[in-house]
Amino acid sequence: MKTETFKIFPLGIDALSVEFGNEISFRLNDKAVNLAEYFKEKRFAGLIETVPAYASLTVFFDVFKVRKNFPEFATAFEAVKNLIENSLQNSAKLRKSKPRLIEIPVNFSKEFALDLDFVAAQNNLTKEQAVEIFTEKTYRVFMLGFMPAFAYMGEVDERIAAPRKQTPRLIVPKGSVGIAGRQTGIYPFDSPGGWQIIGRTDFELFTPRIENPCALKAGDLVKFYASDK
Amino acid sequence: MxxxxxxxxxxxxxxxxxxxxxxxxxxxxxxxxxxxxxxxxxxxxxxxxxxxxxxxxxxxxxxxxxxxxxxxxxxxxxxxxxxxxxxxxxxxxxxxxxxxxxxxxxxxxxxxxxxxxxxxxxxxxxxxxxxxxxxxxxxxxxxxxxxxxxxxxxxxxxxxxxxxxxxxxxxxxPFYSKFPTVRVVEGAEFELLTAISRENFLNRNFTITPNSDRMGFRLRGEPLQLLHEKELVSSAVNFGTIQFLPDGQMIVLMADHQTSGGYPRIANVIPTDLPLLAQLGANDKFAFHLIKIEEAENLLMRFEKDLNFLKIAAKFI
Incomplete structure (x- = not known):
């Protein structure tokens, strides 16, 4: 039997983080995503939002409302900590939802694949081999961050892993698909950035004027396929 | 109109x-x-x-x-x-x-x-x-x-x-000042600072560098040291989170901060003191003061109660 380990610490007085570990793994990320799902269904008075990351979940709350609704605790921090411990102790409550699979077309032609030569050469591969290795695998969205709708996905095969650029580009074009270490991601709009760019997609990650403006969320599965669009 | x-x-x-x-x-x-x-x-x-x-x-x-x-x-x-x-x-x-x-x-x-x-x-x-x-x-x-x-x-x-x-x-x-003391609560990696660095964090002054904006205030002061290096996988951060940068300096995340970060989190500025920091600009100095969560929450609760009196009074005008 494996005991579930986690650590809870304050992130200011209006947020706390539950840390399940300190590594990039499906197992730890699952815990974060499942706990986020749990609080989506079981909202508590004063909850503002939860933010899953690689191996943690951060819970933001309204101190005033939590204090009013849970007067038996000395602090809002203690009250929310207690809610989390209870939900984690009864892990049966944490249903695992079936992840979505999203397929994304990528154009790997020279004009878009700004660093594909580098990534291939770095790993003693041809460009075609690098693309094949990249598109073979199904990736997981671990978390979103850095900018609106930017998904940190992984892990790419070690054979195509590549370091960040020494000097970040001032503008990485919207839709650029990049690699950094064993992570991959897509720039939702033009932005400065240091990832190695291996292709471009016309898949819209960020559609501001709708209720759910981001196409991907933590826990999703993503499969890339070559396209000449 | x-x-x-x-x-x-x-x-x-x-x-x-x-x-x-x-x-x-x-x-x-x-x-x-x-x-x-x-x-x-x-x-x-x-x-x-x-x-x-x-x-x-x-x-x-x-x-x-x-x-x-x-x-x-x-x-x-x-x-x-x-x-x-x-x-x-x-x-x-x-x-x-x-x-x-x-x-x-x-x-x-x-x-x-x-x-x-x-x-x-x-x-x-x-x-x-x-x-x-x-x-x-x-x-x-x-x-x-x-x-x-x-x-x-x-x-x-x-x-x-x-x-x-x-x-x-x-x-x-807020008790605005040109040289405020800004209260903070401990962050996840506060204990990772060496004893001397903890002392420096709490007793020295820090200066806001010109390289500061609505995203974050980069500070300059006595460089701090950690007991040992710690690589962190990214996690969510907050308005007021004080991150430790590899060069021993700190950044305080402000209103336009990114949602996540991977630097050690030394402390967090309490919400009732964020305005003191928000009103500072390049080359201004300030100091940190560490308090307990309970005290920080009580300061906020008191503010909320006082603000409610203002709201009630304003409605009768």
Whole structure:
């Protein structure tokens, strides 16, 4: 039997983080995503939002409302900590939802694949081999961050892993698909950035004027396929 | 039914108390740097405290009221004048149609707020009128204001509006200072600082470098050291999170911070003291003071109670 380990610490007085570990793994990320799902269904008075990351979940709350609704605790921090411990102790409550699979077309032609030569050469591969290795695998969205709708996905095969650029580009074009270490991601709009760019997609990650403006969320599965669009 | 921005000033944006519920998508909160100033002047005008306001830096905007309005100013003191007459912060003011609001001098602070009674007409994006400059959305066309912009506002109805002659209580206004002590609570990696570094963190002064903006304040001071290196996988961060950078210096995350980060988290500035920091600018100095969570929560609870008195009083005007 494996005991579930986690650590809870304050992130200011209006947020706390539950840390399940300190590594990039499906197992730890699952815990974060499942706990986020749990609080989506079981909202508590004063909850503002939860933010899953690689191996943690951060819970933001309204101190005033939590204090009013849970007067038996000395602090809002203690009250929310207690809610989390209870939900984690009864892990049966944490249903695992079936992840979505999203397929994304990528154009790997020279004009878009700004660093594909580098990534291939770095790993003693041809460009075609690098693309094949990249598109073979199904990736997981671990978390979103850095900018609106930017998904940190992984892990790419070690054979195509590549370091960040020494000097970040001032503008990485919207839709650029990049690699950094064993992570991959897509720039939702033009932005400065240091990832190695291996292709471009016309898949819209960020559609501001709708209720759910981001196409991907933590826990999703993503499969890339070559396209000449 | 509008104000006309005759001169935009260096960085004038539409803000409210921030955009919640979308941090998991990397959509940061944005919102006013000095949220308490916004809550106070909105409450004074009997607006909902989350009503959209203008946040101005210095040089600030020059504004023409194309319709009569009741308004209030708060936060920084930029020596405001309405048709040449000096205006006090934290008070209700009345502008006749055709009046001009100017800011003549930077007396104190770095961010001034203008609220109009009944609020500006700003289409909300994801529940907030705040401007997300990075994504170019929210607020007024997703950008800072430019000369010639017109911001419509909800008109006041009374023929002869009553301008109450009272001011926000000094008990509610943050203890702004040119050299403040900013209270913090411990962060996850506070214990990772060496004993000497912990001492330095709590006893030395830190300077805000010019490389600071609405995203974060980069500090300069005695470099700090960790007991041992720690690589962290990224996790969510907060407004006021103090991160330890590899060169031993710190950054305090401000209103436009990214949603996640991977640097050690030394401490977090408490919400009631964030305004003290938000009103500082490049080369200003301040010190940290560590308190317990319970004390920090009690400070906020007291503020909320006092603010409620202001809201009740303002409704009877």
């Amino acid at each position: 509008s104000i006309l921005i005759k001169k935009a000033g260096i960085l004038t944006t539409v803000q409210d108390l921030g955009r919640n519920g979308f941090r998991r998508f990397g959509i940061n909160q944005n919102g006013a740097m000095d949220k308490i100033a916004v809550r106070l002047i909105n409450s004074l005008l009997a607006n909902d405290e989350n009503t959209a306001v203008l946040e101005m830096h210095y040089p600030a905007a020059e504004i023409l009221f194309e319709e009569r309005a009741i308004f209030a100013l708060g936060g920084a003191d930029f020596s405001a004048e309405l048709n040449g007459k000096a205006l006090e912060n934290w008070r209700m003011h009345y502008a006749e149609k055709g009046s001009t609001l100017k800011f003549k001098d930077k007396i104190f602070g770095n961010r001034a707020y203008l609220a109009v009674k009944n609020g500006f007409k700003i289409e909300k994006w994801l529940g907030s009128a705040s401007t997300n400059l990075k994504a170019g959305i929210g607020g007024f066309q997703g950008r800072k204001l430019q000369n010639g912009d017109r911001l419509p506002f909800h008109q006041i109805t009374n023929r002869k509006p009553q301008i109450a002659n009272f001011k926000v209580s000094h008990l509610l206004i």
